[in-house]
Amino acid sequence: MGNLFATLFLIAFSLPSILAQCTTPAPSDRYYYDLASVDDKKLYVFGGTLNKTYMDTWALDLSQQVDTSCPPWSQSPPLATTQSISSYIYGVAFSPNNKNNYIYLQGGDAETTGIQRTPVIYDTLQGNWLLSSISGSMTPRSQMTATVDKINNKVWIFGGRVPFEFGMSGNINTFNDLYYYQVSESGTALTITQASITSYYGSPAARFGHTTTLVNNRLITLGGYVKVNDTTKMITDFASAFVYDINTGVGVAMETLGDIPSARTEFSAVAAQDGQSIIIFGGVTADDLQNVTNDVYILDTCTLTWRKQEISGHADGRALHQAYMHGQFMITMLGISGHNQGEPIPNNNLSILDTNLWSWTSSIPSGYSPAGINSSPSCSFTFPAPPAQPQTHGNAPKIYDTTVISNPNAPSTQLTSSEKGGIGVGVPLFIILCLGAAFFFYRRHQRNKTRQLNPRWMPGALSTKSEQEGNNYPMFNYNDQPSTGLRTYTASDHDQWERQLIQDEQRPQDDTPMARHEEIWSRMRGLHAPADEERR
C-alpha cells in the first residue's frame, strides 16, 4: 500500500516534467531568413541558412495555441537545390494575399542565381514549388526589402546591394531604386515596374540591410547601411527616416525627434496595430557590434517621434531575426542572442510580445482571432511643402544621407537643425529656467542688485549683450564636437568641469594655462560673462 502510494506520488510529480518535454522539431541556427504568411494562419520561415544545400521550409501554426516552450512548428519536405531554387540569405519573401495561397521568394546571396533573377513560388496549399515568369526586370540584389501593400495590390522592393558569392563578402555596390511587383490572376506571372521617387533634395541614399514598413500608404525606411567605398559600409542611424508617399511618388528623408535609439543593425521592424507606429526590436548595437539588445522602440510616423517602450517580462536579446505581427502579438524567433569571442550565439527560441500590454508573454491562446491594423489612424505623416527650387541637399544633411531635411514638428523652428538635438532635451528645462531667470531678473531689479547672479546661468536671450556675442541659450548647448553637432549642457557638467579645474593636481605654477585647462575653457567659452575672463 505504501509502495503504491509512493509510486502514485512519483508519477504525479514527474508528470509535469514529462509533459514539459517538447518533442516537436523546430528550426535552428537561422539568420537573415525571411518570414511570410498567406492568411495569418501559418507563418513560414524561408532561407537564412548557409550550411544547407537544400531549401528547408518551416511553418509555425498560428491557428493553434502558440506556446514558446513548445511552438507548433512543422517542416515541409526539404527541396534539393536546383538551378532555380536554392538556399539563400538576405533575400525577401512576400505574399500579396492573392487567392492562390502562394508565397514568393527572391534573391539575396544564394547558391544559385535563379532565385536572384526570378521569384520562386511556394504553394502553401500543395506544399510544392513553382517557377514564376516575369515581365520587366530588376537587377538582382541582396539585403533589399519587400513590403506588401494590399491596398494597391503591389509589393514594393527598395534598395539593396549587388549579391555576394554565397557566404562570402565582396565589393559593395548599392541601389537606391524602388520597384513594385504585381501578381497576375494566375499567380505565376509577375510584372516588375520601376517606380519614380520624386526627391527635392537630391537622390535618395542607397541603403541595404534596412527595414521598410508600410504605414498609412507611406513606406518608411529605417536604419541599414550605406556604402563608403568598395569594401567599407557605414551604419545608418535612427536620427532620420526616409518616407515615401505611395500616392504621389514623393520621397523625403527627414530628421526624427524624441528618444532616438542608438544606432543598431540587424533589428526588426513591424507596423503596429494602431495604424500609425512602427515597432523596432533588438539588433546589434553599433558601439562595438557585439552587444545584442532586447530594446523595443516605437516610432510615431505622424511626427517621426521615437519613444523607448518599457516592456515587462523577459526576452533574450535578438538580432539577425525578423518579426511578424499577428493581431496584437509581435512574434519573433531565431537569429542570435549575442556573441562569444566574436562568434554569434544562435537564439533558437521564439519570443512573443503582447503590444497591448507591452509585455513578453509565453503564449498566444488557441482560438485567438487577430484584429487587423487600424485603417483609419488619428493622424498621418504630412509631407512638407516642396522648396521653390529643387535643392542639391537637405537642410539637415547626415553623413550617411545628404538629403535629410529638418523636422517641422520639432519644438522650435528658429534653431538650426543641428541645434535641435540639444534642444529636444533642453526645451522643458529651457522653459523652466527661462521662467526662473525672468523671475530672478525681476528680483534683481527689485532688490537693486542685492543678490549676485552667476552670469553663466543667465540665458543669453535675456541679456542685452547676447546678440553681439552670439551667446544665445548658453546653458543648453555647447559645441563639444563641432563636426558631429551639439550636445546638451547641464548644470552637473558645469559643476564637474569646475571641480576638475580645482582638483587638478597639475595646477599651473606660472600663470600659463595648461592644455587641459584650455580644452575645458574652450568648451565653456561663450558660457561665461566677460568678467570671468579676468578671473581666469
Ligand SMILES: *[C@@H]1O[C@H](CO)[C@@H](O)[C@H](O)[C@H]1NC(C)=O
Ligand atoms: C574605405 O574606407 C575606409 C574607411 O574610411 C578606409 O579605411 C579604407 O582605406 C577605404 N578603402 C579604400 C579602398 O579606399
